[in-house]
Amino acid sequence: MPAVIEAHNLSKRYYLGEINQDAFFEDINRRARQIYRRLRNRETAPLQNGREFWALKGVSLEINQGETLAIIGSNGAGKSTLLKILSRITKPTTGNLTVRGRMASLLEVGTGFHPEFTGRDNIYLNGAILGLKKAEIQTRFDQIVEFSELGEFIDVPVKRYSSGMYIRLAFSVAANLNPEIMILDEVLAVGDTAFQQKCINRVQEIIREGHAAIMVSHSMNAMRQMADKCLWLKNGEVRMFGNIDEVATEYENETMHVAKAPEKESIVHFIDWAITGEKSGENHTLSSQFNPVEFSIRCDLKIPLTEGSVMFALVDAQTLQILCHRTDIGNQPAGRLTLKIRLPQLPIRIGSYKLQCTFLEGGHALDVLWATPELVVASSDSTSKGGQRGILDVPAEVLISRNE
C-alpha cells in the first residue's frame, strides 16, 4: 500500500510588498529580460526580487493510511502554507506532491461555504467539491445534519449563522463525507467543549477506519492524544520529523527555553526540580500515576518570610489548574531551600503539565515560580478503554444492575 501523501522538497516563495505602478513596471522589466535571455539561449537565472520571502524550504514528508500527522511550530513557521499546498489551494514553488485519496480540508475557521446558500445547499456544494455524487451525499445527509446539531437552521442561509454554527456545519460535512484524508487547521479550538470532544472522537473514529489525518493545533495535549507522527517546522524548514512524543517533548523543551525571559528582580529564584523518592524513569517524567510521588523544587528565597505560605499548583496545557494546594510555612529565613511536595498518587492523563509555586506573605502573593522543564506524564496504568480523554485517569468500575 503506497503512502497516501508523499511530498518531496516542497518550497514556497511569496513576494511581499504592494502591487502598484512600480510593481507593474518591475514585472514588465523582468518579463522582458527573461524573453531576451531565452532568445539569446542563455540559462534563465532565477529572477531575483528584493521582496521575496520563502515561507517553506525543502519540506518532505510521507503519511500512510491510518496515520495522523501533527504539524507544530511557532507562528509564521510555515504550517498554514504547507497545509495550503497539501490541499492544492496553492502550488509549490519547487518540489512535488502525490496524494492518493479524497481529501477534505478545514483550513482556518470555516470551509468552502457559499454565504448565500442554506446549510442544506452548502452540504451538497461541499460534497460536490469533494468529488462525491449526489446520491452519495444524500445517503449521508441526515447523518451530517444530526452531527451538526443545527436542526431547523439547516434551511437558513449560512450568512446568518453564528460562528459556532458555521464551524459545526463545516466540521460535520468534512467528517461525515468519508474523506480518505482530513486536514484540520486549528478547527478543534472552536465550538464549545462538548462539541470539541465530539469532533475529537469523530476524528479518532475516522483514523480507526484506516483514514489519514493531518492536524495543526496549539493544544499540544490534543495533538498528543490523536497524532502518531509529528512534523516540527521552524522558519519554513523541517526542524524535526518523527514520533509524536519525541518531537513534542523536544519542541516543548526548546520553546520553554526561548520563553524564559531575562530574570527580573524577583523574590524567589527557581533553581531546579526533580521527581525524588520512589522515582522511576527520568527526573521529570512520571511513569506510574498510582504510586506515591514526591516533587523536590529547589529555589532561592531573597527575603525572609514571617507569615509565609506556599501554594503548589499543577497546570495543564490548556492552562487549567488541575491541582492546587496551599501550605503555611511560617517563619523562613532568606536563602536556598528545597520544597518537597508529596502526593499519595497523581492519577492524571498522559501529557505535559507545568509545576507552579506561589509564595505568599501574610496572605498576599509575593512571587510566582514556574518550574522548568514541564512534568511529563508518560504512560498510563489505567485499564480504562475510554481513550485518553478527561483530566483524571482513575480506574473506575462500572457495574450494571437491573431492577425487574
Next chain:
Amino acid sequence: MNIEYEVSAERTVSSSRLKDIWNYRELLFLLIKRDFISGYKQTVLGPLWFIIQPVMTALIFSFVFGKIANLPTDKLPPFIFYMSGTIVWSFFANCVTKTSYTFIGNTALFQKVYFPRMVVPISLIVTNLLNFLIQLMILIVFMIIFIVRGAPIDPNYKVIILPAILLQVVLLGLGLGCIISSLTVRYRDLNMAVGFGMQLWMYASCVFFPRSMVPPEYQWVLTLNPMVSIIECFRYTLLGVGQVEIYQWLISVAITLLIAVTGLWMFRRSEGTFTDSV
C-alpha cells in the same frame, strides 16, 4: 471514486486536467443550477426578466436608431434586426464579464477548498448559454409573427451552421474572460475597464447597424473585430438575409482561436498561484 493526483512545481499535463474537470461534473451541474436560479431569485417578475431585457432593448433601438436616426437594417424589420444583434451581443458580453470575475469573485471559496478552477468559468458560460437559448426562442416567436405578416425573413437550411457560431461566441467569451481574470489577479485595473470596454465594443460590432453601411475605408477595422462576423453570420444563418464574406469569417475564427488558446493558457498559469497575490 478513486482520486489520485500529483502536484508539481512544473506544469501538469493538460489531458489530466480534462479528466479532472470531468470528475467534478457534479459540482459543475450544481453551480450551473445555482447561477441559473439565483439569476431571478428574490425578484418579482422572475424568469420574465430574460425576456423583458432583449425585447425592451430592441424596442428602444427600433425607436432611436430606426425612427430617429433612420439607420438601415438590411431590409429586415428593425425590431428583429436589433433583437437578433442584442441577444448575441449580450450573450457574449455576459460571458466575458462574468468569467472575468472568476478569481476575484470566488476568492473566499478558492482559498479554502480545491476543485479545478476552470469549473467556475465553464458553469458561467453554460448558464449564459441557457439564458441565450431562452432569448433565442423568444426571437423565433417574433420571427414567426413577422413572417406571417409578410416580412422578408427567410430562414433556411443554413441554420445548421448556427451551433458553430454559438461555439465561436463561447470560445471568444471564455478566452477573453480568462485573459482578463488572469490579469486581474495582480492588477485590478482591468475589472474597472471591463464593463466600460464592453459598452464601447458594442458600438463597433454591428449590433444596431449593418456592416454594409460602414464606409469601405473602415471595413478592415470590422474584419479585425471577430464579433462583427459573428453577429453578421448569426443574422445570415438565422434570418437568411444579408451576406457574409467567407474570408472575413475565417479571420474572425482565427482571432477567436488565438484568444481562446491564450486565455486558457493564462488561466492555467494563474490558477495555481492566484491565492498568493490576493
